[in-house]
Amino acid sequence: MYDILIVDDEASVREMIVELVDWNGRGFNCVGHSENGMDALEAAIRLRPDVVLTDICMPFMDGLELARRLSDELPRCRVVFLTGHDDFEYARQAVRLGAEDYLMKPMTAAELCALLDRLRQQLDEERYRLEDMDRLRRQLNESFPVLRERFLERLVIAGVRKGEAEERLAYFGIDLGGPDYVVLAVDPDRFDDRLGAEDRELLRFAVYNIVQELTGAEAAPAVFQSREERVLAVLSGDASRDLEARAQHLAEQIRDAAERYLPITVTSGIGRPACGLRDLPRSYAEAATALEYRLLLGGNRVIGISDMEGRESALYFESAQEEKKLVTAIRTGNASEAEAAISETFARLRGAFPTVERCRIQIQKWIMAIVQTVAELGGDESEAFGHQAHPFDILSSCKTLDEIERRLTEAARRAIAAVSAARTDFCRLQMLNAEAFIRERYGDPELSLKTICRHLHMSTSYFSAEFKRHTGKTFVEYVTAERIAKAKELLKLTDAKTYEIAAKVGYKDPHYFSLIFKKATGETPKEHRQKAAMP
CATH class of the missing domain: 3.30.70.270 (Reverse transcriptase/Diguanylate cyclase domain)
Structure with a gap:
């Protein structure tokens, strides 16, 4: 609701205006009416209306002078002139000088209502702007400490022009x-x-x-x-x-x-x-x-x-030997050697006192050595430094060499565990491949330890040890068991001759096959077939 003051030297005009519209329905409250400019100015200063609807020609103080005085006393008050045809030029001049609008006498209710609607919209927009400014001013006051810190940060870290610096320092009271x-x-x-x-x-x-x-x-x-x-x-x-x-x-x-x-x-x-x-x-x-x-x-x-x-710094620092020891220790799973290599390097770093930049470069090289070694050996490199972290986060999260040494030592231990797990998984996969290879090639008389090792790209000694650990049998024992099992099936399910079955399960000499079969089962192939055929 906005307050409006009506000013006209004719009482009938004032009464007509008051009765012409539903003021409250239009969003206005008619707070009073005056018969001349002098009374209107006093009333306006006392009542502080949002709008003054005034005639131009009035005794003691005309509407133009009233508008000028109101612009000084109540700068936000909007002035609308009432004018007859004879005073029309005055009204246009007043609008050019800052009056909000004018209405020609005699006016209709529709004209007055349209004017009031325009004024209410403008006053609403101004109120919203002022409320926004008040809200922004409150937010500014609430954010003042943060803005002060950000200015000081810019002044100290990046620099500020002299004029701006002096102005902002005064604003923030610094x-x-x-x-x-x-x-x-x-x-x-x-x-x-x-x-x-x-x-x-x-x-x-x-x-x-x-x-x-x-x-x-x-x-x-x-x-x-x-x-x-x-x-x-x-x-x-x-x-x-x-x-x-x-x-x-x-x-x-x-x-x-x-x-x-x-x-x-x-x-x-x-x-x-x-x-x-x-x-x-x-x-x-x-x-x-x-x-x-x-x-x-x-x-x-x-x-x-x-x-x-003023302190002497080593411009160059190299630790290739210790780095090689670390890589070897990870490859061989020797945790104590890995810790010793890291400890030696950090002791040398502290003694040499290189530049901070050179120190960071050296640490980056060690981090990369651990990551690359784990990756080359089939391990998950994220295991060494944590799944949620980047390996180089060590440089930002650790602030001293002692902290970095601890983190790298922990990473080396985890790297060894990751390599060991990867090696175990790989070896198990290779042994499963070996078993599948034997099941496919048991009928090949040329199947040998060297044949399967070439297929798996493993040394005979390493394969023999791992295969025995995996199956509980030597390679020869496993192949023999596989061949005898297949021979039993053929003896039971087919009418093939003994020499034919021997050839099918990888034996060139039927007599040798019979010897191996009896040693494994306690009976000859013929005896086994007869027993299997019995009801």
Whole structure:
């Protein structure tokens, strides 16, 4: 429902307008009527109507002046002019100057209703826009902390133009001080694997609170969490007055507080001082690089990029010999040898202190060696690193060499188990193939151990051992049993001669066949046939 005020110096016109339409039915509430512009202005300021329907020519203050005054006092109030034919040019001028519309006297109910319908639609649309703006303003206020963090992240990591930086800093109420800055990056070390997602988030928030509290009121506005879930702090001051030393001292306090109050440890990386806001991304990049040296140094540390850059690093590191030992250990199923090879390599890595990048490359090579070896031996390579994980996830989920060494050792053990399982399955399949081959070729007098081994691409010694383990018989015993079983069937079901049956089951010499048959059954072929024929 919208409020409307009617203004006309003729009482009959005002009464006619009031009675002309069903105001409530049109969505309006007629809050009053005035006989001149001066009274109308006072009433409008008091009643604050949405629409003023006013005549142009009136005593004390005409409609044009009323419209001008209303635009100052009630800028959202819509003004519609009533005018006769003599004042038509005034009405058109008023519309050009900002009036909403005009109606010619005398008006009809249909004309007034059509005008009211247009006004209600426009007022509805404006109300929806204002409600949308209010909703957006509430959402903005609710999202303010997140927007503040995202701005600080962009300022520190990517950089922002000077004018925009100053404007946004003022908007978010952030005073970074200056003139120089140091970026401190704080990251939790390894979480307990038993912790759920909520517990991990609580611990990250606890780290954030520790950093914010220890930085003090001066630097607290410049503490935020990045999308990598690190806590970043921007410290300001004069680089010539030990700004870097202040950052080092603060990082030590943060490390000690986390170790004392939380079930996790943290590592901090410190960049070198930045001269001005535009140099912040360089200090951040150095802090992030310093943090990466946790891979070589271990967790629960404070690492300054200045200290790392002055340290001797092995630009080249090779472990082909240990890698070969690992592959051999997986192939032979020797878990202790695999663990020893991994242990030797990581001991050398720690001693050589290569660059972080070179260290990552070496670890990638070891991961690939495990994956390729398992695949070559017919195993499922996903068994080594977990079905739900990519092998290289180790590099992102593990933050120190100790963690990576443990994960690779576990992967090597699982790789050996996968290869062993694959080898067992393959061997069983080969033995089943051997049995099928014998059942098909038992009648071939040339069937031999060498023949079947060539067919299966296996050595005679390995095949003999595996076949005996699989069937409980030697190759010769198994073939003989198969041939005797077939001979019994032929003796019982056919009238073939003994020498004919001998030939059919793979014996060239009928006499030798009879000897083998009697040894296996305790009777001659003839005796067996007679016994089988008895009722």
